[in-house]
Amino acid sequence: MPQDSAFIAVGEPARHVSGALEKKVPRGEFVEMSQGSFTQVLSMAQQGLDPASNVDCARFALTAWRATRRRQNILLGEEFPGIQFLAWEALLGRRKRRIVLLVHNVASKKRLLALAKVGLGRRVDHFLCLSEHSRRVLVEEYGIARERITVIYSRVDTAYFQPQPAQPVLHRVCAAGAVNRDYGTLIAAATGLDAEVKIAADTAWRYSVAGKEEKGAQALPPNVEMRSWGNYLNLRQLYAESRVVVVPLARPIISGITVVLEGMAMGKPVILTRNPYVEGFIEDGVTGLLVDPGNPAQLRERIQWVLAHPAEAEAMGQRAREKAVRDFSVERYVERILSPFAGDAPPPHT
Template sequence: MPQDSAYIGVGEPVSRVTDALEKKGPMLEFAAMSQGAFTQVVSMAQRGMNPASNVDCARFALAAWKETRERQNLFLAEEFPALQFLACDAVMSRRKRRIVLLVHNVSSKKRWLALSKLGLQRRVDHVLCLSPHSQKVLVEHYGIPREKVSVIYSRVDTAYFQPQPETPLKRQVCAAGAVNRDYGTLIEAATGLDADVKIAADTIWRYSVANKGETQSAMLPPNVEMRSWGSYANLRQLYAESRVVVVPLARPIISGITVALEGMAMGKPVILTRNPYVEGFIEDGVTGFHVEPGNPVALRERLQWLLDHPQEAEAMGRRAREKAERDFSVERYVERILAPFS
């Protein structure tokens, strides 16, 4: 990484970074890259600011621009506050700098309007995205040259999330996450299934809008439990004692990948709702299964098959773990982020 560089983004709270460094929680890229990869790190989370607030994003973007205006190499880690930062840069600076931008949700009209129609993409030297389909959208709909777009996929701490052979397996299926989840389809598929289904319906992103599954709790079948699991340690234990990890998605956007990769790193087969943005993470029939959206019958069939074929399911889980270590470790992810600066 060249000198005179700055990392600007949402980041993580100090407590979470501390936990990661002390191995009390998973290491994500912010903690890894804030330990020396960049000359300067400017983070909303570490300033107690809310990325869901337009006011906070604007305030932070202006402050971050002022604090980093002498830096020549910039990594903008999230669309918001990155878009506001780019607007500040367009208005207040004529000096060309090397800017790398990570875009998560390329299907968003707000991102498209800001980057394509308002021309903020002209301030950016290289764009990073999370899947081949995202790259296609950025090229064909945003008009960004293909050579300026790289796919970096996503990441998981394969040391924190790893198989725990000492943990007794239950006849149990688990799911996790709250953003863009189709838990209605999973609950329908689980009704009458000869296994327990545990749904950790919460998220580490406090500004996300959770699926309101708690309002359905009174209507859940007796084999389904939906609640918060409270901590990474508890979530890791839930993965460890389950035979299958399910990620049922609602809309076709890039989401659910964190949970899918955590399940893979734990050595579990993963069932993931098919959508073009998440292809490339699960190898259908090899490390898990894709199922069509909103199809409880197909989901139930896959769940039943994995429960009834434990040896095949364990082999899938082993291959999933191998793929997570090879392709999706935090170290590999950081390498892909830093590559445009070399």
């Protein structure tokens, strides 16, 4: 990473950073990159600001712009507050400098309006996104040249999330997450299924996807439990005890990747709803299984196959673990994030 650089992001609270360094919670890219990659790091979370608040984002972006106005290299870790930072840069900036922006949700009309229609994207030298389909959208809808975009995929702490050989595996199906989940389809598929179905309806990212989310509010069948699992230790145990991890998605946007990769890192087969933004993370029939959206009969058939073929499912989970370690570790993710500053890193295997 060149000198004279700043990393501006939502970040993580100081307690989570210390917990990750002590290996009590999973480590993410913010922890990795805040340990010396940059001359300066600014985080909304560590200032106690709410990324769901437009006022907080704008206030933080102005503070960050003032604090980094002499820095030559800027990495904006999220589109918000990154877009507000670009607006201040357009209003107040007086000299050319290199700005790299990570855009998570390219399907958002709000992002398209700010970056393409208003033109704030012209202030960005290089864009980062999370999938090949996201890159296509940036090229075709945002009008960004392909060579200005790097696909960085996503990451998982493969040391924290790893197989637990001492943990007995139960006749159990699990799911996790709350953003953009189609738990109605999963519950319909699970009704009458000869297996426990546990849904950990927790998320740290509710602010990142607008719109009403599926809460699975219908009455639950007796074999289904849906609640918060409380913390990462409990979630890791839930993965370890389960035969398969299901990630049912409601809309075709970038979501569910964190749970997909956690399940893969735990050595579990993952059943994922087909979605052009996320399909590249699962190779159907090799590291997991894909199902059509809103199809409980097909989802039920895939779950039953996994439960009825434990040896094949275990081999699938082993291949998933190998891919997670090889392509989606935090270290590989950070390499790809920093590649626009220091030369291109090789992409994951396909």
